[in-house]
Amino acid sequence: MTAATPRLLLAIDRGAATTSVAILGRPATTWRVLGTLAAPAAVEPGTLASTIATRIVAADAGLATSLGLRPDAVDDLPRLEARSRPPSTLAIVAGSRRTADLLASSAARTPWRSRIASPETHDPREMTELVLDAGVSAILLGSGDPAGPDERAALDDLAALVTAAARRRPGLDVVVAGAIRTRRALGGLREREGAGRLVEVPAARRRGGWDDPIRDALASLIADPSDARTAMPLALGSLAEVTDRRMSLVEVGYDGGLLAWAVPPPASAPAGAAAAVRSVHSAAGELVAPQTIPEDVDAVMAWTIGEHDRHRLTDRLRELRGAPWADLSGPGVRLRLAAARAAILRLRRVAVGLEPDEPADIVLVAGGAFAAGPPAATALAVIDTTRRPGTVALAWDAARLLAPLGTIADPVERRTLVADLADDLLVPLGSAIVAATAGATRDAGSPGRHPVGRLQVDGPDGGTILDLVPGDLSIVDLPPGRVAAATIVTDEGIGLVRRARRATVTVNGGVAGLVVDLRPVPLRLPDRRDRRRSTIAAWDAITWPEEVP
């Protein structure tokens, strides 16, 4: 795509649950978002585009005419299109449960859904059944290097089993890791005819960081530049370059989730240098798993206030999985935000050791899980699951543009379009000040009674002054477009990035405003269910708008 040539562009994100379309136009010299619309995945993009075009014509016929926008001709428009690749299933086979779990920890940092087998859990027939399952797209066969005493005896059999099964499925990809690579039986695998790939890598490491050959090998098997979660980090990088800000992204979707980080090039870097981008795309980040397990249900229940019955909550989660667009009322959105919190926490556990030490300046929120929530409730869902003292701006990819923009292969072209769209691309949610206070109690259900300081937010009408009470959560009205100075003064010292008695930070306004969060870091919910519910209900009252009579 050459940005200079067309004046209209379709940006399409075809997710597993949602199809989203935006019409981008260039009425003068820069690109703008003219309209967006999202619908269930079964709806064709052309239908959405035509509807948007009709609305644009109705709102500003002159603009539509000047751009040549016609509702009956949207299919002819050039397009950027990202798709969510359907999840693939990986069979992990190892000589011991210990090794299998180690392999699974690498696989968890990829989009693969894993099914795990070892002689401790499966006999050879059951393992063969797993590998022959038509739903399994690849095998990860691994051992330690050297092989441990708990797995050594099984390696010859496993090598022969996997080779035999893979020869019956010539298209099956196989990754072999560790000392088992030297087993003679694998010779048959190397001679196998067919389209299936064989990748051999070193053994899995405990507490693997970014340098993880197993993870890289698994990711390479399903690499797809048009996949939405492959493209989004690239767009994030372009945003970091354009804004010169450290960015992070939290995305929770139907079939997976994404954490991504982008650091702009240093000032000393040559012009046009790229941002440093890293990401973790994991099936663990899916809003609701295809098969709900009790642990996942409990994780969601911990964040709900209305559900008292685990079976009923499981029903609602299964319904959310089966009909992801249904029930967008208040209770339905609350359920989504509770499930999103649980998904983000699973993502963070998978990404332990991978997150950068320095916090982001801006956190972006994306994915269908956040599509309908009130802005403050959405912001709180991210703050609850991202507990870092400091100040951060929050924004939302409401128009689902990050993925289509990320499919632009040329980084210069991509940066140019992102720069044009920067003001339209994201909905500013606002800012959050998360502070660790000396008086915060052990869990979040018991705010301290006495103020430990004061927050003053400058404003044209004198600003806002807020007493700082440990454990409290407050929202200060700070509309989009406002940039303000927030000064914190305390007697006991307050932990932002560093502990200080006085600190002034810059905060950005947004549709949610400024969230002032003095709850404990890390956040611990009360163990007792009644106290937990009353605590969450109190936060709910702050972040959800009043009922409109």
Place this chain on the structure above:
Amino acid sequence: MSAPSGLALVAAAPLVEDGVELRFALRPGDRAFVVPGEPVAAGAPIAGRLRDPRTEVLPARASVPDTARPGDRWTAGPGRGADPDAPEGELLFASGRRWRVAGGEHVETLEAPVAGVVTAVVAGSEIRIATGARAIRGRELIGGTTTGRLEVISPRDGEVRATDLDVDLAGAIVVVGARIDAEAITRARAVGIRGIVVATLGTRERRDALATDERGRAAVHGLPPFAILVLEGAVRLPIGASTMAVLDALEGRTVALVPEPAALVVDAPSLALPAPDPTVVRIRSGPWAGLEGAFAGLAGPRRVDRGVIVETAWVRIGDRPPVAVALGDLDRRIAR
């Protein structure tokens, strides 16, 4: 008359599919009786599935040809020093000069539920059959393939109790309406009902049904075929009106419930079935959940609850004035 503008934004799915490929899972040790390209009649045996599969290790003295390959059948034939204790089954792999074999004693015959042509046979994995049968897809099937005469014993929003089920229904696949409880499911099995078609199934009932099914597979003598086709999901909803009309039209006919795709299938390609009105939409949740009405155009973004703004559409329910319903709460059925 043309459909109101915006109807295409409501998710649509075919009510009945004409012609469907069915998949039957095989496990290592199971035996296919058919080959690709072979036509099969309804009721024809297509595979023998082991109810007690296990791994056997062939004795070192067992004679296995050098040309043997994983997936081949192994039988200790007569003569040639045959060992009467040597197992038979499907060769898995050889390690340490001894073959592993998937075998078992108790075989259950799988029959083709409808006529078709075998399109694929993969030992230890699957059999696929292309059929001209018509299918009503559901969300999930619990249990295995089963056939029976279709009996509608409840209105589409009804709930059947255990006392409603008696031995007169033996051999039938019953349509039970919106919901069924665990006691009624147990009763259905006990009186010889072959299958249940229900709109929704709660987690508790689903868990119990899965557990019973698992126990039945493991039992020495097995259980008669039984399956539950869940049409919609977990939260209570009636069967859609257009779906119910088709089920009513099929009453008395032999139908099958199949797992992949989860569906009710019937071998009646020329049977006229009621076609759905594509402008009728069903409401899945909210204050009008379960009701159906006529789509009356887009209503634009609206606040549906505290702070929740969604795209909505007008729906005319009966004689009432149109109501604005979230687009995501609507679905409809169309003719293919």
